[in-house]
Amino acid sequence: MSKKRHEHHEEHADESWLLPYSDLMTLLLALFIVLYASSSVNISKLEALSQAFKSALSSGLGVLDGGSVTDDSMQRRLTDDTQNRSNDGRKNKSRAVLQQEEQENLEKLKENLDQYIAKNGLSTQLETQLNQSQLLITIRDNALFASGSATIKPDSQKLAAAIGTMLEQYPDYEVQVKGHTDNQPINTAEFPSNYELSSKRAINFMKILLQNEAFDPKQFSATGYAEFHPLKSNATEAGRAVNRRVEVSILRHYTEPMTEDQKISVAANANGTQQSASQ
Template sequence: MSRKHRHEPHEEHADESWLLPYSDLMTLLLALFIVLYAASSVNTTKLEELSKAFKSAFSSGISIFDKATLVETGTVMDTRDDIRHRTNDGKKKSKDQLMQEEQQNLEKLKQQLDQYIKKNGLSSQLNTQLNQSQLLITIRDNALFPSGSAAIKPESQKLAVAIGQMLQQYPDYEVLVTGHTDDQPINTLEFPSNWELSSKRAINFMKILLQNPAFDPKKFSATGYGEYRPVDKSDSDTARSKNRRVEVSILRKYTDPASDENTKTLSAIANEGKVNP
């Protein structure tokens, strides 16, 4: 009778599937250390190349460097938004330099507008004013609209186009278009009050400006103030004519807070002390 050999049960093989995620994790950690090392390096050119490589490899749509800051010898460097605010030798411009540059740009734009106004005999219909907060272009309503209407006259549309062509030299500025009326009430099916009339006029003028493809609509806004922000508070026909207007404001990006407060204070004092004729 043959002797049966009893086989000892073999121990099951250990599950080694954990090695795959572990190896992926180690690869990512290695990549992280490479990124950290590169970020601490002074050579920003290589860092940008590395950023592009990672962005392309992972293709998640947004690079981790898009909003990150670069560190050089323990000092936080500027974001990419500040790169354009540098001098030719690579040094960052001070706020005073930026304010001075902006002042020169706005003065140049004002000069161009004034030359256009003079050349076309529009001194009685348009004027410009440069102050601490904006370059303000004021256009009388009779230069743009028929009485009681928000439709821009066909012959006046070229005025809006010309203004847009001059503004396109500085596309980074915020532009605010405001409509103003006199204190005479209006009550029509289209315009139940001066609020609607002034708002529609501002929007229609802004639309013509935005026909220029050089502009970013995100930087434009329009609003109507009705009769509530007059430049002349008297009740004469001349005053009402001044108050009916469209204003285009090119807003400064760099302002002096102290100057702004002083300007507001002086303006308030002047308004309080003004005697209406």
């Protein structure tokens, strides 16, 4: 009697579940990569990544289309949009138009200052000049300070406040306050030299301007030049009186290159000032 030999076959478990599992793991890995990348948002890269996922996934719905990536990224985009809208007015205007508007603004401000000077009889103490780079307000030191002092006179604080009120209509301009002295030496405990005196005078005047809450302090600066930028010769008392001054410069945003005639005029004025100061 023959014996049938039974072949032993290994039994194999059904492993078909591994396919969807591996797909799930792949998608999860991709999701974590996207979340990691979104921690430092680059909008253009995110948009490109979204398009790539749209093409890869059969559903046709991008991974990033379901909602916002992070609150921070959305807030950042909203902030950028707000800033862009605030600058749209300037961006949509040509430089020539912006220069013309700025010229009109500064001319109007100069007119207001000149009217204030005339109305209050300050023509010997204040003057204004509008040039290619700035609107310059020059204030003689005797209108603001006692001799050898950096404390603004009580009556003169009203002058500084009035200038600030006129400037508040144009809060986006950079303002420089500069102090100047004559060449008479000073050596006190408070002011070892004219540098300290001129700097303190500029700072004190700037502080009064900044009492106006319409101004951004980041737009203001104060500098002391001592006796080294004279307008007249220091050989006479009249010349020294002219040299002792505080200057407030409202700087233009848009400047045009000077023509050759303007350069020659500026050079001639500079040479005339230097010759006058050296006499």
